[in-house]
Amino acid sequence: MMDDEAYALGRLPDDHCWSILKEKVVGGGEVPDELQAIKERVIKRCDGLPLAASVIGGLLRLKRKKEWRSILENRLLSLSAGGDxxxxxxxxxxxxxxxxxxxxxxxxxxIFPKDSKIERNMLIELWMGEGFLQTDVKSQTMMEEIGMNYLRILLQSSLFEEIIDESDYPSKTCYQMHDLVHDLSESMSKSTKVINDRDTCIVDNGDQIRYLAIDSFGGGEDRDKLLESLSTSLHTLFVNVDLSGDMLMKLKNLYVLNLSYTTTEELPVSIGKLIHLRYVNLKRSAIGILPDSLCKLYNLQTLTLSYSKVKDLPKGIRDLISLRHLHYDISDNDFQMPLEMGRLTCLQTLEFFNVGREKGRQIEELGSLKNLKGKLEIRNLELVKGKEGAEEAKLSEKANLFGLVLQWACEREGDDYNDEDVLDGLRPHPNLEELVIWNFMGDQFPHG
Known part of the structure; x- marks a missing residue:
């Protein structure tokens, strides 16, 4: 066989299709009579294709057993044979x-290219930014929990596949779509336009476009013409090329702005005019300075600065009263937190907190952040005044924190340390799964 010769894959045997379908419907459980009764006909509809077996299994799992025969007879058996x-x-x-x-x-x-690994938290935060995660007024369920539930349903339906991406540290849960599933997603969205350098920038249904991804094409003039034509309709913009302040200001109805990997070094001041923005992503961008006007985005829910060149947060970040996720870490113990972070009471994601000396930067700021979840690193604990001061962080009430890093300075003057008292006051909630302690100078850990 020649190296460049295509090899035709055969169809799966019926028993393999049955294994895939059965695993999808009942996992390792016993096959119910309702499934056994339609076994032969369902296998026939799989046509030896593993994706078909998985999707049919996912469809049955989401339905009640008494509906299975009806789905088979009224829907599956009526599908036409052929390539589609x-x-x-x-x-x-x-x-x-x-x-x-x-x-x-x-x-x-x-809006994501085929074969993309879409990070779980990013996806939920994007959906949230677009307003797709609607909460019931009577329910205590958070939007993020609704997003997780939607992901579970899409996984069960075999429209998504879950993978672990280890290219970043720490590894992240991501999702991928089969190429055919991506084609389905495209056909179901009339409001998304993806433009790369192989495409022209003519948009035939411009008045319907809500979501736009631009991967470098043409000159700035072409791009500006396109954005101008969509300025009132656009809700989401993914772009990794320069965006002028004048153009940005025209996108008044923007909810989501993704500038990750952009080569732009400065975020335009005019971003403060986009009052509907709920999501801003500057991950791995060349942007180094955030304008103070960013702090006028009172609807902002997610600000992602991971691996960017940002060295300081704006002083007025305490005014971002809707902020739920701040993805930012800088391994500098001398970094000063913006004043009064405790006012961000919606905050769930805060990767680190550097304790400071002055009021507004002390550990008590963590006390009012009741919704913190995931991992948190607290540094400069030598500045905390004893057990009572440490207790003001109220770590024992933060039930959704699963990882905690506690760090004292490695070099300190004198030998009158209060590390044992401080650690005693930082007792976490019993739900904590991982605790890391650095440079602790006490003789023993607290008891009980």
């Missing part, structure tokens, strides 16, 4: 998603 057989099954799975909001979330994902 799998696409018909995928469309059927999409049609049976339990809410229009989940369908919107799925269709939105076509």
């Amino acid at each position: 057989h799998v696409m018909q099954i995928l469309k059927l799975s999409f049609d049976n998603l339990p809410s229009p909001y989940i369908k919107k979330c799925f269709a939105y994902c076509c």
Whole structure:
């Protein structure tokens, strides 16, 4: 066989299709009579294709057992044979998603290129920024929990595949879509336009475009013309090329701005005019300075600065009263936190807190951040005044923190340390899974 000769993959045997389908419906559990009764006909609809088996299994899992025969007879058996057989099954799975909001979330994902590894938290934060995660007024459920539930449903439906991306540290849970599933997502979204350097910038349904991704094309003039034509309709913009302040200011209805990997070194001051912005992503960008006007974005929920060149946070960040996720870490113990971070009472993600000497930068700022979750690193603990001071952080009440790093300075003057008392006052909630302690100078850990 020649190296460049295509090898035709055969169809899976029926018993392999049955294994995939059965695993999807019941996991390792016992096969119910309702599934056994339709086994032969369901296997036939898989047509030896693993994706079809997985998607049909996911569809049945989301439905009640008494509906299975009806789905088979009224929907699956009516599918036409032919090359688009799998696409018909995928469309059927999409049609049976339990809410229009989940369908919107799925269709939105076509803004990512095929084969993309889409990070879980980023995806939920984007959906949240677009307003797809609607909470019930009577319910205590957070938008992030609704997003997690939508992801579970899309996984069960085999429209998403979960993978662990170890290219970053720490490793992250990500999602991918099969190429055919991505095609389905594209066909379900009439409001998304993705432009790369191989495309022209003509948009035929410009008045309907809500979500736009631009991967360097043409000159700045072409790009500005395109953005101008979409300025009132655009809600999401992914762009990794220079964006002028004048152009940015025109995008008045923007909810989501993703400038990750951009070569722009300065974020335009005019960003403060985009009062509807809920999501700003500057990950791995060349941007080094954040303008004070950013702090006028009172609807901002997510600010991602991971691996960017930002060395300081704006002084007025305490005014971002809707901020839920601040993705930012800088390994500099001399870094000063902005004053009064404790006013950000919606905050869930805070990667580190450097304790300072002056009021507004002391450990008590953490006390009012009741919703913190995930991992938190607290540094400069030598500046905390004893057990009572440490207790003001109220770590024992933060049930959603699973990882905690406590760090004292490695070089200190004198030998009158209060590390044992401080550690005693920093007792975490019993839900904590991981505790790391650096440069602790006490003789023993607290008891009880």
